[in-house]
Amino acid sequence: MLEQIQTNLQDVISVNMVDIFRAAVIFIIGLASASVISRVVHKVASSHWTVHQAYITKQAVYWLIFSVFTIMTLRHLGFDLSVLMGAAGILTVAIGFASQTSASNVISGLFLLGEKPFSVGDVIQVDGTEGEVISIDLLSAKIRTFDNLFVRIPNETLLKTKVTTNTRYPIRRFNVMMGVAYKEDITHVIKVLMKVADENPICLDEPKPVFIHRGFGESSVDFQFSVWCTRANFLELRNSIQIGIQQAFDSENIEIPFPHRTIYTGAETAPMPVSIHHQQESGN
DSSP states (O other), X not given: OHHHHHHHXXXXXXXXXXXXXXXXXXXXXHHHHHHHHHHHHHHHHHTTXXXXXXXXXXXXXXXXHHHHHHHHHHHHTTOOHHHHHHHHHHHHHHHHHHTHHHHXXXXXXXXXXXXXXXXXXXXXXXXXXXXXXXXXXXSEEEEEETTSOEEEEEHHHHHHSOEEETTSSSEEEEEEEEEEOTTSOHHHHHHHHHHHHHHOTTSOSSSOOEEEEEEEOSSSEEEEEEEEEEGGGHHHHHHHHHHHHHHHHHHTTOOOOOOOOOOBSSTTSOBOOOOOOOOOOOOO
């Protein structure tokens, strides 16, 4: 009788060990398959889609394959999947109430994925923060600013806030806001500005530079001078065009005025005279 019980116990142990071994093999195959297939999908998707779309597709394929093999592993271990599904449903509801913000970021990330306002490598501005997008994940986007700071912006914020993509188009315009004295000949000023733009190798001939009269200020004639360049040369243009304008104005004796104030003692009186007296020191 005792020998029969020992034999049955050994059979049960051997069967359980076989199931555990099979489950382990299935799980390992699942991990390897999920890793290899997701990489292949990412490589194929990268040649047709954006970096963001290819990354999200890779993650979705990986977790889908991993979930399938995990379910197969649990079945070989004898788990009742119906009970697990019920428990998972209750857990999902509880997590859903506790993580509404995360769920909102995930949904916002899907909207951003479809809309594609920017991608990895673009330079964007969000709420005064400007930098290069280094990654776009399900919950947030990561930005590296030009002073080498790491900024994490939730997807929900990106969806609700004004986002400016500086590198969306191949060319950019730089606007120089300035003014000249009222005594200056505006026609001559325009010729000088156009010559500066023509001699600057970074400025594009098309679109042409634009001069826009913006009005009459307190002490100057205000205007906007706009020039175009390729996206890669924008920072260099900001320096070179303004330095060139200042040098040209100095060479042509064109005055860039500063505010003046005249003091009166009343509406009907002449300007208040101001005199300076120099007092000589008497020697001993």
